[in-house]
Amino acid sequence: MNSHTTALATEDDELAEFRAQVREIAVEKIAPHAAETDATGMFPQASWDAMRSASLTGLPFPEEYGGQGADLMAQVICIEEIARVCSTSALTLLGSWVGLHAALAHGAPELLQEIVPGAASGVSGVSFSLTEPHSGSDLASLSTRAQPDGDGWMLDGRKCFITNAGWSDWYAVLARTGEKGYAVFMVHRDDPGVSFGRPEKKMGHRGSPTADVLLESCRIPGWRVVGDPGRGYDYIMGSLVYSRPIIAAQALGIAQGGLDESIRYTAERDAFGQKVSRFQLVRGMVADMAVRVESSRALLYHTVRTIMRGGAHARAEAAMAKLLCTDTAMAVTTDAVQLHGGYGYLSDFPVERMMRDAKITQIYEGTNQIQRLLIAKSLYARAGGE
Numbered sequence: 014m015n016s017h018t019t020a021l022a023t024e025d026d027e028l029a030e031f032r033a034q035v036r037e038i039a040v041e042k043i044a045p046h047a048a049e050t051d052a053t054g055m056f057p058q059a060s061w062d063a064m065r066s067a068s069l070t071g072l073p074f075p076e077e078y079g080g081q082g083a084d085l086m087a088q089v090i091c092i093e094e095i096a097r098v099c100s101t102s103a104l105t106l107l108g109s110w111v112g113l114h115a116a117l118a119h120g121a122p123e124l125l126q127e128i129v130p131g132a133a134s135g136v137s138g139v140s141f142s143l144t145e146p147h148s149g150s151d152l153a154s155l156s157t158r159a160q161p162d163g164d165g166w167m168l169d170g171r172k173c174f175i176t177n178a179g180w181s182d183w184y185a186v187l188a189r190t191g192e193k194g195y196a197v198f199m200v201h202r203d204d205p206g207v208s209f210g211r212p213e214k215k216m217g218h219r220g221s222p223t224a225d226v227l228l229e230s231c232r233i234p235g236w237r238v239v240g241d242p243g244r245g246y247d248y249i250m251g252s253l254v255y256s257r258p259i260i261a262a263q264a265l266g267i268a269q270g271g272l273d274e275s276i277r278y279t280a281e282r283d284a285f286g287q288k289v290s291r292f293q294l295v296r297g298m299v300a301d302m303a304v305r306v307e308s309s310r311a312l313l314y315h316t317v318r319t320i321m322r323g324g325a326h327a328r329a330e331a332a333m334a335k336l337l338c339t340d341t342a343m344a345v346t347t348d349a350v351q352l353h354g355g356y357g358y359l360s361d362f363p364v365e366r367m368m369r370d371a372k373i374t375q376i377y378e379g380t381n382q383i384q385r386l387l388i389a390k391s392l393y394a395r396a397g398g399e
């Protein structure tokens with residue numbers, strides 16, 4: 014059955030064609046492995062290989078570094094289509110995109126030449142490494158330290174919950190360089206003093222590795238610092254304006270997948286002598302789910318256009334899109350399980366996996382409470398208040 018994505022009608026031909034291409038890869042090469050990836054917790058290698066051969070690994074990166082140079086709208090569509098069938102695969106793909114954002118925006122050409130071509134071809138991965146055991150939402154309180162050491166830097170600290178830790182070759186690490194200064198460092202997995210914690214056992218996204226990154230007297234050369242070593246925090250805030258719509262797209266894809274599966278199932282399941290889809294209570298739920306999905310998509314695409322034209326309130330809009338799309342994913346997948354009845358609770362159908370996968374989208378890349386605070390702050394600031 015086809016997806017019920019009506020937004021296709023409003024896309025220009027090139028984007029619609031791109032969406033169709035990614036959907037074909039997702040349905041034919043990624044979806045068949047989604048349940049097994051979840052059940053075994055194994056890295057989604059077959060999906061990764063499929064995404065690599067379709068050059069999706071380098072989608073956002075500049076062509077001069079081997080990427081496709083695609084804009085944010087194309088990236089969002091790509092993540093949405095992959096997450097619709099396997100959110101773990103989408104997370105694996107978007108990890109390097111997000112991890113390289115600060116370096117691409119502020120890094121020196123020699124740094125980019127060293128890292129980006131490998132990430133673009135999918136030979137290597139990059140991890141966005143911010144969170145620490147005592148510093149998640151309150152990122153500015155982080156304690157990983159970087160001290161100047163000759164012509165390089167010495168890093169000490171512990172990052173936790175890092176997606177693709179152990180698998181990625183490169184780690185974009187935010188560390189403190191002074192009382193108020195922070196820098197982003199590109200740390201390689203083979204640098205002295207780098208090690209990884211045990212893989213975390215998670216509710217969802219089980220095939221996506223998550224672990225601590227430990228830095229003990231880790232010495233790295235000076236050219237690995239991104240831009241100005243006092244402005245790393247600002248760089249990361251800039252990256253979040255980019256990464257939140259990407260996470261919103263992941264959540265939107267999960268929600269669309271839950272809606273598609275619900276329509277498919279209720280159209281086939283019989284009860285009281287007719288198809289379950291004939292019951293008005295069921296039809297009402299499906300309609301509400303579709304309204305949530307389409308309104309989330311509309312806000313996300315609007316946000317992407319705002320970001321692409323450098324709109325003044327991009328940060329608040331990115332927070333709104335992240336908030337709405339991820340709350341939609343949670344609500345729609347919960348209803349999808351309900352519409353499958355008892356079968357929705359079994360791993361035989363994909364909706365229970367989708368519901369588990371949806372949950373983290375409300376938490377990472379800034380929890381949804383933090384998004385609400387950001388939105389309110391922007392509204393009061395615009396009104397000249399506090």
Ligand SMILES: Cc1cc2nc3c(=O)[nH]c(=O)nc-3n(C[C@H](O)[C@H](O)[C@H](O)COP(=O)(O)OP(=O)(O)OC[C@H]3O[C@@H](n4cnc5c(N)ncnc54)[C@H](O)[C@@H]3O)c2cc1C
Nearest residue numbers: 141142143144148149150174175176376377378379380382
């Ligand atoms: C599967 C997974 C993958 C992840 N991947 C990465 C990654 O690749 N890189 C990375 O750096 N991090 C990653 N994270 C970490 C994630 O971004 C953090 O867990 C998240 O930012 C929340 O931080 P915390 O866990 O410390 O929660 P806390 O900050 O301790 O928050 C606990 C609760 O308090 C609430 N809260 C906190 N402050 C406020 C406030 N001011 N007002 C209202 N409520 C508040 C929060 O919303 C939350 O509900 C990942 C986490 C998971 C589970």
